[in-house]
Amino acid sequence: MSVLLARHQRSRATRSLRWLDLMAGCGIRALRWGLEAVGGHAAETELWINDGDPDRLALIQANLQPLQGAIRLTADAADTLLHGAILKRKRFDFIDLDAFGAPGALIQPALQALRFEGLLFLASTDGRSPTGHDRVGAIRSLGAAARAHPASWEMALRQQIGLVARQAWMLGHGLQPLFSFSEGRTFRLALRLRRRIPAGDERNLGLVARCERCGAQRFQPLLKLSGWPACSCADGQGRWSVSGPLWIGPLQEPLLLLQLMADAQELNRQQISPITLRLMQRLQADPGDGPTVWSTDELARRLGLGGPPALGRLVRALQAAGHRASASGVMPGQVRTDAELPELLQICTSLRGEGL
Numbered sequence: 001m002s003v004l005l006a007r008h009q010r011s012r013a014t015r016s017l018r019w020l021d022l023m024a025g026c027g028i029r030a031l032r033w034g035l036e037a038v039g040g041h042a043a044e045t046e047l048w049i050n051d052g053d054p055d056r057l058a059l060i061q062a063n064l065q066p067l068q069g070a071i072r073l074t075a076d077a078a079d080t081l082l083h084g085a086i087l088k089r090k091r092f093d094f095i096d097l098d099a100f101g102a103p104g105a106l107i108q109p110a111l112q113a114l115r116f117e118g119l120l121f122l123a124s125t126d127g128r129s130p131t132g133h134d135r136v137g138a139i140r141s142l143g144a145a146a147r148a149h150p151a152s153w154e155m156a157l158r159q160q161i162g163l164v165a166r167q168a169w170m171l172g173h174g175l176q177p178l179f180s181f182s183e184g185r186t187f188r189l190a191l192r193l194r195r196r197i198p199a200g201d202e203r204n205l206g207l208v209a210r211c212e213r214c215g216a217q218r219f220q221p222l223l224k225l226s227g228w229p230a231c232s233c234a235d236g237q238g239r240w241s242v243s244g245p246l247w248i249g250p251l252q253e254p255l256l257l258l259q260l261m262a263d264a265q266e267l268n269r270q271q272i273s274p275i276t277l278r279l280m281q282r283l284q285a286d287p288g289d290g291p292t293v294w295s296t297d298e299l300a301r302r303l304g305l306g307g308p309p310a311l312g313r314l315v316r317a318l319q320a321a322g323h324r325a326s327a328s329g330v331m332p333g334q335v336r337t338d339a340e341l342p343e344l345l346q347i348c349t350s351l352r353g354e355g356l
């Protein structure tokens with residue numbers, strides 16, 4: 001995805017670009033950027049490759065042998081590099097920040113070192129805090145409440161985007177999520193820094209609530225926070241567990257994903273794996289606008305069904321009933337819909353009645 005995104009930026013740019021692989025490991029991303037994304041623009045594309053571990057330099061250097069053009073190799077601590085670039089007013093068009101753990105402390109300098117409309121590809125391997133398994137950790141690293149939720153990967157991505165958006169807003173700039181995905185261990189975001197905050201974008205920060213008893217879900221933007229009405233289950237005895245502030249706006253930019261998929265078709269089949277192509281299709285089909293997502297296993301369990309309803313049929317039935325619905329592109333076996341839980345359960349039951 002990083003290669004496709006860089007290739008997309010390069011192919012549409014009419015000026016020189018500077019890309020930073022901030023935590024390069026063995027240098028594979030920068031190597032692929034150079035071989036697959038730069039195209040005929042080697043002279044106008046500066047690749048800055050860094051890894052904080054100096055023992056890796058010789059390996060990275062050897063791996064980057066095939067590349068020509070402007071290459072810079074360093075072994076700096078990421079914060080030192082970013083702050084140095086900010087002081088020298090060097091801005092990057094693309095920063096790939098592939099950290100171990102949570103990258104929170106580096107977000108502010110990374111945003112400051114990005115050019116407007118520049119791209120940040122951000123990874124976090126801290127799954128415990130944003131998924132509600134380390135509530136103290138979530139307060140510390142995200143400044144947010146995180147509660148267990150069946151759509152845990154999605155909640156983690158939303159927590160992470162919310163954190164970056166707040167950091168961008170503090171600088172007076174806007175943030176647009178381009179795509180967001182996970183396989184349950186690493187949480188990856190592609191984000192675009194906007195010079196200005198689009199009007200009304202602050203409504204994309206909010207709270208997500210889930211009834212501990214019946215699983216009903218609600219969300220509210222912080223801008224219009226007005227308390228939570230009692231959940232209708234068990235004579236109003238249900239209790240909301242609330243997560244956030246987190247991003248409640250869209251997770252994916254479908255038009256960009258379409259373009260990346262078209263770009264991928266131009267590449268040799270071996271370059272972009274079928275898994276990546278399928279991932280892009282799934283993300284493109286579900287922009288993630290609306291944070292209410294249910295696991296079909298949970299729905300089946302609540303109804304005492306032998307197995308989950310078929311996702312495609314459930315989506316079509318919800319749409320036929322006038323709701324927004326899509327199969328979650330983020331987590332398998334989950335449905336995103338604006339239908340409320342009682343109706344959602346009713347539709348699941350009616351599907352079973354039809355032998356579906």
Ligand SMILES: C[S@@+](CC[C@H](N)C(=O)[O-])C[C@H]1O[C@@H](n2cnc3c(N)ncnc32)[C@H](O)[C@@H]1O
Nearest residue numbers: 023024025028051052053076077078098099100
């Ligand atoms: C997840 S790996 C990078 C993998 C690589 N992007 C890839 O796709 O193969 C993280 C790398 O970050 C480096 N690293 C960890 N902390 C760092 C820091 N504070 N500054 C710079 N590099 C750091 C580590 O040496 C390690 O090689």
Ligand SMILES: [Zn+2]
Nearest residue numbers: 211231233238
């Ligand atoms: Zn309830």
